[in-house]
């Protein structure tokens with residue numbers, strides 16, 4: 267009797283509330299979802315895998331002065347030593363050899379988010395105490411031999427499960443450096459419906475289903491082609507000039523992170539020649555006294571030209587179009603503002619430097 271009791275105590279101890287089953291465990295039965303997930307930024311959000319995050323962290327005062335990786339709260343929330351990593355006190359830095367610090371925003375972490383606590387500086391995720399009970403939306407499901415399934419969590423139903431990390435983050439000057447500013451009730455679309463669409467392939471290996479929710483989390487790093495349908499490009503021709511409109515059908519601004527820069531390139535093909543028209547930049551720049559600074563020093567938004575949620579932005583081109591012209595419009599972005607590449611030491615990071623295309627359109631006049 268006593269032995270049984272000890273055994274149970276040992277098991278529950280090893281699954282303390284911030285001990286999460288590793289992603290590799292889920293792979294056995296959720297092969298398709300696992301494979302998609304490994305391509306997503308959520309699986310690659312650590313300083314060991316994300317070079318851009320690592321570059322900013324290298325400059326951060328919490329690294330230089332305090333030796334505290336506070337970013338863990340959102341970037342490696344499944345770390346078994348999260349308290350030591352993120353709470354004030356003795357210096358303690360990330361450890362590449364700790365597997366729980368390499369799992370990113372892990373499967374088990376996200377599926378244990380019970381509710382969201384709203385905070386002034388940032389929100390927090392409340393994690394369920396049961397390590398092997400996972401929340402989800404599959405009302406019609408079989409039993410899992412590995413874990414319990416709970417389909418009664420309203421934060422999974424309305425897509426709010428994302429806003430513990432994605433809503434806002436203020437710096438010590440009370441400036442919101444990272445804001446999604448969501449209106450989450452847009453025509454029934456929410457974070458999950460746009461960023462986790464249903465695609466072909468089975469939910470698990472134990473029962474064949476036709477579709478499952480895509481776990482590659484389309485964003486600006488990867489699978490951005492899956493998001494281009496939420497942005498429309500239109501051309502309106504007038505007698506002496508023309509307008510290009512960008513219609514943002516998503517519930518947040520185009521580009522969210524302050525490192526990003528969006529660019530609109532327009533050119534006209536006439537005869538055999540290509541005439542490039544002036545390009546247009548959209549960004550949200552943080553700074554102090556009107557000059558750009560890193561987010562941790564910023565006291566104000568010095569410039570905000572990013573295209574807002576549900577906004578249709580029209581740009582005028584003083585150019586007389588003729589019959590037979592072909593207008594090519596490219597809307598793209600840089601993951602890191604080209605002006606900051608050198609400062610961050612990212613000269614050799616092709617992905618950070620590249621102009622990525624979100625949407626292209628051609629108009630024959």
Ligand code: HEC
Nearest residue numbers: 316318319322323326336337339340388431432435522523
């Ligand atoms: C409140 C949660 C939260 C905290 C805390 C947090 N981040 Fe982030 N971070 C995010 C989210 C969400 C994104 C994705 C935003 C996006 O893509 O628009 C992100 C993205 C980033 C990116 C862009 C990465 C890329 O590859 O493009 C950098 C850089 C970054 N964070 C740096 C940091 C640093 C450094 C810290 C700690 C000092 C930190 N973050 C703390 C939530 C957080």
Ligand code: HEC
Nearest residue numbers: 287292295373374400402403404407408410412470472473
């Ligand atoms: C031994 C096999 C097995 C393992 C290992 C496994 N699962 Fe499952 N899981 C299943 C089965 C079976 C289902 C139900 C699928 C169905 O009904 O078609 C399921 C369903 C789910 C659901 C759906 C819940 C819902 O209602 O939407 C989630 C979430 C989930 N698993 C998460 C995980 C996570 C996270 C891991 C790793 C920590 C994991 N699973 C590991 C077998 C497994």
Ligand code: HEC
Nearest residue numbers: 307311316319340341343428431457461484485486487488
């Ligand atoms: C535990 C915190 C956390 C939760 C919960 C979370 N995210 Fe994230 N998310 C992040 C961080 C951190 C990043 C940035 C990772 C990086 O680039 O280093 C990110 C990045 C992203 C990106 C950008 C991907 C890219 O390719 O640029 C998308 C899209 C995204 N998350 C969507 C979601 C959705 C949808 C949900 C809810 C289902 C969600 N996130 C829940 C922390 C979180």
Ligand code: HEC
Nearest residue numbers: 292296299300303308371372373376402403458469478479
């Ligand atoms: C950032 C949060 C997040 C992460 C990380 C995450 N999931 Fe999910 N997952 C969700 C949400 C939200 C849903 C519900 C999707 C819906 O309702 O369409 C879901 C649905 C599921 C389902 C049910 C399938 C379906 O079609 O609804 C399974 C199984 C699952 N996840 C397993 C996993 C596994 C395994 C991993 C890691 C490889 C993982 N999840 C990582 C948020 C996440």
Ligand code: HEC
Nearest residue numbers: 428432448455456457460486493496516519520521522523
């Ligand atoms: C109607 C569809 C739609 C909805 C709803 C939506 N998004 Fe997006 N999301 C997009 C599109 C389109 C992009 C790509 C363009 C851009 O950067 O905004 C994107 C990009 C992102 C990025 C990458 C931005 C960057 O700068 O790296 C993150 C992170 C993100 N979304 C998170 C979320 C979260 C969290 C929610 C819910 C609160 C959400 N999205 C709701 C369509 C949507």
